[in-house]
Amino acid sequence: FGKFKMTSAFGKGLKGFRALKWWTPFSALPHGICGVVGLLSGVYLVQGALLGPGEHSYTLATESTEPKMDILVLYVYVVSSFMNSLAGYFLADKAPGKFRAVFRNTAVLQMFLVYFIYRFMTYINNYALSLLDLLAALGILTAIGIMFYKVTVPVKGQPNIKVPVAIGCFCLALLAGYPLQLAMGGKPWYDCVLQQYPMQQVGFVYYVYVPATFTFGAMMFGATLLLRKIISEAVFGVVFVGLILFTLLSTVLLQEIHIPWVSTQKLLINCPEDQQSFIYSLSNILDTSTLARSVLQAIGAIQE
DSSP, rough: HHHHHHHHHHHHHHHHTTOOOOTTTTEEEEHHHHHHHHEEEEEEEEHHHOOOOTTOOOTTTOOOOOOOOHHHHHHHHHHHHHHHHHHHHGGGGGGGGGHHHHHHHHHHHHHHHHHHHHHSSSSSHHHHHHHOOOOHHHHHHHHHHHHHHHHHSSSSSOOOHHHHHHHHHHHHHHHGHHHHHHHHHHHHHHHHHHHHHHTHHHHHIIIIIIIHHHHHHHHHHHHHHHHHHHHHHHHHHHHHHHHHHHHHHHHHHHHHHHSSSSSSSBOOOOSSSOSSHHHHHHHHHHHHHHHHHHHHHHOOOOOO
């Protein structure tokens, strides 16, 4: 009986999955198709970051005019993820009333995060984009705050949904720091960072914003399946909490294995450094590279 029930639930879920409309809201902006392309290209980029430079060249647009596989996939990922989020914003009206604001908010948040993949890939220095950087960075914080409030604050609600969303909000909040520093410091700050840490561009793109947006996009896809009753609340909670934690921990640790010292995971990058300043002391406190190396040394992955 248990086996029959499981098979029946799987068949129901598969039927619901097939019923998804892949080409809405417009044929020129297909939410489902863009989502699939984003997930597949995201898998390629994330596994490349996990495997390290032995498998991927990490060639970014600023390093070479010769097309490389990674940079082409990176552009595909940025465009498809942005289009998927934009389409999701238009489709939010089709969600149940109490979830519409949440879906609109998450779509905007994802677009802001994807925007910063492009900015860290190919920094262009002009006033309009610098202003947009500041607005987008503040938009990330605002969107995260709204999402946290809408999902976790109400007294009634499912803990299987609240827990992964709360964890996701905390992790995403950490991502607003670099955009704020870029917006306030501009090209002088970014040039200083790249001079001090030559592989930091790779760190920002491959080890921070691609994994973060990939995980967030997968979580929102899971939320869509949950609302369509294709998966259960328990599956959503367990699978997507696991995905968030695995992506966060693995990329943090592996960055220190693949590109140590030439990149940093300081949440606050004080550049140029003023060793007498409070900001310098705070940046050392917020240095997750030190914590990651301590963990790797404890498990014997790296030597002191």
